[in-house]
Amino acid sequence: xxxxxxxxxxxxxxxxxxxxxxxxxxxxxxxxxxxxxxxxxxxxxxxxxxxxxxxxxxxxxxxxxxxxxxxxxxxxxxxxxxxxxxxxxxxxxxxxxxxxxxxxxxxxxxxxxxxxxxxxxxxxxxxxxxxxxxxxxxxxxxxxxxxxxxxxxxxxxxxxxxxxxxxxxxxxxxxxxxxxxxxxxxxxxxxxxxxxxxxxxxxxxxxxxxxxxxxxxxxxxxxxxxxxxxxxxxxxxxxxxxxxxxxxxxxxxxxxxxxxxxxxxxxxxxxxxxxxxxxxxxxxxxxxxxxxxxxxx
Numbered sequence: 464x465x466x467x468x469x470x471x472x473x474x475x476x477x478x479x480x481x482x483x484x485x486x487x488x489x490x491x492x493x494x495x496x497x498x499x500x501x502x503x504x505x506x507x508x509x510x511x512x513x514x515x516x517x518x519x520x521x522x523x524x525x526x527x528x529x530x531x532x533x534x535x536x537x538x539x540x541x542x543x544x545x546x547x548x549x550x551x552x553x554x555x556x557x558x559x560x561x562x563x564x565x566x567x568x569x570x571x572x573x574x575x576x577x578x579x580x581x582x583x584x585x586x587x588x589x590x591x592x593x594x595x596x597x598x599x600x601x602x603x604x605x606x607x608x609x610x611x612x613x614x615x616x617x618x619x620x621x622x623x624x625x626x627x628x629x630x631x632x633x634x635x636x637x638x639x640x641x642x643x644x645x646x647x648x649x650x651x652x653x654x655x656x657x658x659x660x661x662x663x664x665x666x667x668x669x670x671x672x673x674x675x676x677x678x679x680x681x682x683x684x685x686x687x688x689x690x691x692x693x694x695x696x697x698x699x700x701x702x703x704x705x706x707x708x709x710x711x712x713x714x715x716x717x718x719x720x721x722x723x724x725x726x727x728x729x730x731x732x733x734x735x736x737x738x739x740x741x742x743x744x745x746x747x748x749x750x751x752x753x754x755x756x757x758x759x760x
Contacts, residue, residue, distance in 0.1 A: 466676045467517050467547050467695040472687055476648040477656065479689070480517065481666075483676040484510050484637040487549060487699035488625055492634060494699070494737060495552055498559040499632045500573045501536055505553045506625035507570070507603040508541050510639035512551065513697040515582070516543025527583040530606070532598045534575025535560070540735070547697030550736040568627065571601035580606050582614070604639075611643070619643045620656065624667030636671035638679070659683060701737035708732050708741045712748070713755045720752040 467482045488506040491497065497505060508528060515526045522545055530539040537554025563569040576598055584592040594614035598606050604623040611619035620642040626635040640663055644653055662683050669679045681689070712720065712730065723730050730743045743751075 465547075465697050467513060467697050468676055468680060468691060469517065469693040469695075470689055470691040472642070472684070472689055473648070473652045473655065474688065475690070476645055476652050478641075478643045478645065480514050480641045481676060481680045482510050482514050482639045482697060483670055483674065483679075484513060484639070484697060485634060485670070485674065487513070487697060488634050488637040490699040491551065492632075495556045497553070497556045499627050499629070500560050500568045500570060501553050501556050501558060502627055502632070502634060503568045503625045504536055504570045504574050504603065505539055505541075505551055505556075506634070506637055507623040507639070508539050509549050509551050509699065510623050510625075510637060511603070511607050511621070511641075512541040512543040513547050513549045514639060514641050516545060516549060517547050517693075517695050517697070519543075519545035519584070519586075521545060521587065523587045525585045527585070529579075529581040529583070530574060530598070530603070531578040531581075532575030532601050533577040534571075534573050534601060536573040536575075539574070542736075547695040548700050548702075549697060550699060550701045552735045562629075570603065574598070574601040574603065576601045580610050582610065617643055620660070620663070622663045622666055626667045626671055636667045636674070638666045638670045638676070640666060640680075640683070655687060659685070659687070701734060701739070703734040703737060703739060705741055708734075709751060712743070712751050713758070717752060717755050720748055720755060724748045724752065 465484050465486045469480045472479050491505055492502045512528050524545055527542045536558045539553045541551030543549045560569045560573055578598050579595050580598055581595040596610045596613045599609045604621045608619050608621040611617045623639040625637045628635055724745055728745045732741045
């Protein structure tokens, strides 16, 4: 079972969150028929989005992450909710690349290094909060660390890892960690955390050996004082529905709906997040057009 564990370190001077996401990455891989490198790229982004979603306070709050790095894999878009539910897709899911010179999946080349990382928090207010930064590496974890430092002025240690069998493409483990010193954090505590960086980089390998996130987190932290505050069970789940798709069609306006009726005699809408296909007949579109006209009156 996938988990998110939230807590405090070093006498409440540091926020920490860890996620294990093997099952949700497996679902994403199957849903989108992902290549190995796209599994790693989308997987890392889903792990991060799940943790960012878990920071939200209300059920109606939503965070969306958009990565446009200019690489052949295309854009990555993920959405997360406060309960850890995530969904996402990558524009060109079948793209595969040779391994990097060090024998690892070349996520940076697939994602690209020349674009933007954008975070949109919809907190049910008049306008959503939008933050953005330049992509610095395409490795995703480093890019999110840069986002927090530049866009939110919050120094953050970010690790995201998805281990994949090079031959079969099977997902072996997936995990991430987010560590944020609070403003009152003494410098010596930051030094203590930096000493854990090497072990943190082995998190996905540790999760492959033991799927118990709590045990892995305790192993990483060692003698650092840790107080757990919350546990969440994240999952990959799309919340699309026919009703939502109908609302989207109505929002397109009378001209667009009329064009679909006259030229296409129907419509077929595919959800990017789960690949569910919603078909609408000409008569159904006419009903939606009538509803759109009533809204305009």
